[in-house]
Amino acid sequence: MKIVILIFSILFLLSGCVNKSYVKFVDNNIENYIEIKKINERVREDGFKEIEVVGENTTKYYKLFRYRVTWEDKDGFAIPSLSSNWREFPVQKNAQFRINVIAPNKKAVVYQLYLDKTDR
Amino acid sequence: MKKENKMRKIKLALIISTTASLLFLSGCADKVQRIDMNNDKGDQVIGLDYRDFNQAAGEATQSLLKSSALNTKDGNRVILVISDIRNDTMQHIDTDQLIKKIRIELLNSGKVFVTTALGSSTDSMNKEARKLKDNADFNQKTVQKEGTLMAPDMSLSGKILQRNINMGNAKQQVEYYFMLSLTDIKTGLALWEGETVIGKRGSGKSVAW
Numbered sequence: 668m669k670i671v672i673l674i675f676s677i678l679f680l681l682s683g684c685v686n687k688s689y690v691k692f693v694d695n696n697i698e699n700y701i702e703i704k705k706i707n708e709r710v711r712e713d714g715f716k717e718i719e720v721v722g723e724n725t726t727k728y729y730k731l732f733r734y735r736v737t738w739e740d741k742d743g744f745a746i747p748s749l750s751s752n753w754r755e756f757p758v759q760k761n762a763q764f765r766i767n768v769i770a771p772n773k774k775a776v777v778y779q780l781y782l783d784k785t786d787r
Numbered sequence: 788m789k790k791e792n793k794m795r796k797i798k799l800a801l802i803i804s805t806t807a808s809l810l811f812l813s814g815c816a817d818k819v820q821r822i823d824m825n826n827d828k829g830d831q832v833i834g835l836d837y838r839d840f841n842q843a844a845g846e847a848t849q850s851l852l853k854s855s856a857l858n859t860k861d862g863n864r865v866i867l868v869i870s871d872i873r874n875d876t877m878q879h880i881d882t883d884q885l886i887k888k889i890r891i892e893l894l895n896s897g898k899v900f901v902t903t904a905l906g907s908s909t910d911s912m913n914k915e916a917r918k919l920k921d922n923a924d925f926n927q928k929t930v931q932k933e934g935t936l937m938a939p940d941m942s943l944s945g946k947i948l949q950r951n952i953n954m955g956n957a958k959q960q961v962e963y964y965f966m967l968s969l970t971d972i973k974t975g976l977a978l979w980e981g982e983t984v985i986g987k988r989g990s991g992k993s994v995a996w
Contacts, residue, residue, distance in 0.1 A: 712858075713855070713858050713898075715852065717853075746895075747895075748892060748895070749841065749844055749845040749848055749849075749888060749892050750845060750849065752825075752841050752842075752845060753826070754842065754845060754846075767853075768849065769849060769852045769853050771852075771892065771895060771896060772895060772896045772897050773897060786828055
């Protein structure tokens with residue numbers, strides 16, 4: 668019985684450590700154009716989290732997409748910032764692209780990065 | 788009797804036609820729609836609108852935070868003064884549309900305090916409240932003492948430029964440049980420079996002011 672409680676306690680503790688950050692396609696059609704290769708994360712010397720999404724345009728067409736990032740503190744509360752506004756970014760044909768975003772403050776540790784099509 | 792009936796018919800016809808006209812006209816009136824500022828898919832305008840200011844402010848703050856210009860050795864906040872931000876466009880815009888967003892983001896970053904004791908965003912109460920010294924109406928213990936205002940460490944200055952280019956074929960290109968500089972007041976050196984360019988093309992008849 669003690670072992671079961673111990674396992675549940677460890678699982679409960681671990682669930683609290685799960686990083687809820689993610690990169691998501693708003694429109695699933697985007698998968699036909701770009702591929703996410705790597706997501707880099709680091710905490711800089713000044714304590715700010717920095718993320719970099721590396722992707723590739725797998726088609727022979729130039730595309731214009733948009734992204735936005737929402738931030739949360741460790742307790743899951745939203746931290747408002749200008750990076751939560753949509754920002755357009757170009758994706759050259761058959762080429763890599765990088766989206767680099769810095770957290771709005773030290774408390775912002777969890778992020779959700781959304782990628783979407785533009786109307787242009 | 789016949790005359791009364793005729794009058795009634797005319798009155799009824801008048802009422803019906805007036806009501807019909809009012810209903811028709813109300814259908815023609817332009818409906819006002821509120822913009823969804825989080826996902827605005829409305830057409831671009833040749834002038835500057837809030838989307839352009841959002842983009843320029845977002846790019847400037849990201850660039851500033853990524854640079855180490857606002858980092859101090861002891862980790863204390865930098866005291867920033869807003870210097871001259873010139874509007875060199877043909878539009879009647881308030882540069883606070885750009886600067887306010889940057890100020891809010893920098894303040895929330897925990898790296899900066901913005902002084903309103905001087906600069907272009909001066910709060911006159913900083914001086915006015917100090918004039919209460921020796922005013923018998925005020926409790927002198929609550930009047931601010933001399934030497935309490937904080938001098939700035941850094942200054943943010945810049946300008947918004949506009950260039951109009953006639954493309955022929957009754958078309959025009961309008962370029963907007965958002966230029967900002969962060970200066971270390973101690974040394975006079977610019978520690979950070981930022982520029983966002985937004986270009987628009989449209990009819991030559993569109994007016995960009």
